[in-house]
Amino acid sequence: MIDYLTKLVKEIEPYVPGEQRADRKYIKLNTNENPFPPSPRVKEGIYTELDRLRLYPDPECNLLKSAVSKEYNVGMENVFIGNGSDEILAFAFPAFFNDGMVAFPNITYSFYPVFANLFQTKFLEMPLNDDFSIDVNSYSDENYRRIHRKSENKEEFQRISGILISNPNAPTGIALKLQDIEKLIQNNQDKLVLIDEAYIDFGGETAVSLVKKYKNLLVVMTFSKSRSLAGLRVGFAIGDVELIDALNKIKNSFNSYTLDRLAIAGATAALLDKEYFAKTRHKIISNREKLTNELIKLDFNVIPSQANFIFVSHERIKAGDLFQKLREEGVLVRYFDKPLIDNYLRITIGTVEDLHTLVQKIKEIILNV
Ligand SMILES: *Cc1c(COP(=O)(O)O)cnc(C)c1O
Numbered sequence: 001m002i003d004y005l006t007k008l009v010k011e012i013e014p015y016v017p018g019e020q021r022a023d024r025k026y027i028k029l030n031t032n033e034n035p036f037p038p039s040p041r042v043k044e045g046i047y048t049e050l051d052r053l054r055l056y057p058d059p060e061c062n063l064l065k066s067a068v069s070k071e072y073n074v075g076m077e078n079v080f081i082g083n084g085s086d087e088i089l090a091f092a093f094p095a096f097f098n099d100g101m102v103a104f105p106n107i108t109y110s111f112y113p114v115f116a117n118l119f120q121t122k123f124l125e126m127p128l129n130d131d132f133s134i135d136v137n138s139y140s141d142e143n144y145r146r147i148h149r150k151s152e153n154k155e156e157f158q159r160i161s162g163i164l165i166s167n168p169n170a171p172t173g174i175a176l177k178l179q180d181i182e183k184l185i186q187n188n189q190d191k192l193v194l195i196d197e198a199y200i201d202f203g204g205e206t207a208v209s210l211v212k213k214y215k216n217l218l219v220v221m222t223f224s225k226s227r228s229l230a231g232l233r234v235g236f237a238i239g240d241v242e243l244i245d246a247l248n249k250i251k252n253s254f255n256s257y258t259l260d261r262l263a264i265a266g267a268t269a270a271l272l273d274k275e276y277f278a279k280t281r282h283k284i285i286s287n288r289e290k291l292t293n294e295l296i297k298l299d300f301n302v303i304p305s306q307a308n309f310i311f312v313s314h315e316r317i318k319a320g321d322l323f324q325k326l327r328e329e330g331v332l333v334r335y336f337d338k339p340l341i342d343n344y345l346r347i348t349i350g351t352v353e354d355l356h357t358l359v360q361k362i363k364e365i366i367l368n369v
Contacts, residue, residue, distance in 0.1 A: 045269030085235030100161030173305030
């Protein structure tokens with residue numbers, strides 16, 4: 001039989017997104033989507049663009065780029081627009097990481113190792129502290145070698161070409177302070193430092209202010225979480241013009257029209273509605289504090305989160321069991337059956353009604369164990 005598949009595709013283990021079930025109505029607290037609809041202006045923006053769909057979109061996304069550059073006080077030449085931030089993270093591998101090894105925490109966004117494998121980039125997993133925080137001081141040249149030696153990784157050590165940090169980290173929700181990010185960048189000036197700020201609007205401090213000072217910093221953000229546009233697929237990166245040019249070279253070697261007209265129009269409209277953004281963001285932060293307090297009362301260990309989710313464990317009921325029972329009750333949360341975190345659940349912050357239902361269901365489940 002002829003074998004049509006490459007070795008790469010046979011060996012690759014793709015990312016598994018959180019489940020999107022249609023078998024019944026669920027309260028979806030498993031994929032960190034925003035519980036509020038997008039700004040009403042998004043609808044208008046998209047609607048007016050419909051008549052122009054016969055034309056290709058602007059490959060530079062200048063309308064959106066200009067709005068991002070104003071919002072973050074950077075030049076247009078410092079902005080890259082992508083089809084979701086996942087696409088930008090993917091482009092970063094051939095653009096910045098591929099010639100060496102990329103270092104990222106051993107517990108983080110599980111797409112990072114998937115991209116590394118796809119782009120055949122070796123990676124080094126840096127252990128978190130016992131409290132799940134990131135030790136920025138461990139990101140040093142002496143330490144990379146030491147950690148590589150201690151790891152089960154049989155591959156030969158290669159120069160570390162880049163560092164990939166999600167801030168706040170996923171799925172822990174813990175944020176690094178800006179001064180720690182700066183220390184990390186300073187201690188690694190010969191490496192590209194990519195900060196994935198998918199959750200930054202829920203309480204962390206963005207590193208965009210450091211972009212002018214450090215040429216090795218790339219900050220990546222998304223419209224999927226804080227701007228309620230996971231379904232539109234829009235992300236952006238801010239960095240030195242040389243880094244932006246590198247991303248453009250990769251993009252234009254793959255697909256020049258990664259963003260469609262509706263996405264450009266919708267995302268631009270969302271960015272301009274600052275009032276709606278502030279309102280929904282604050283509701284989520286306030287609901288996060290409410291849910292945290294409720295769960296602490298029920299003997300949960302809740303890791304202090306700066307994101308739109310919390311990472312929790314319970315002293316009497318196993319996370320895997322609680323995950324199953326909640327699903328039977330129509331509430332979806334995220335469970336990762338992986339070492340170190342297999343007794344934790346990641347729960348997305350929903351509306352106040354979601355929060356009450358969740359707490360009620362959890363109370364009933366706990367009473368029965
Ligand atoms: C959700 C998420 C992304 C991806 O966002 P998209 O813009 O929807 O592709 C990237 N990084 C982290 C850490 C995320 O949680």
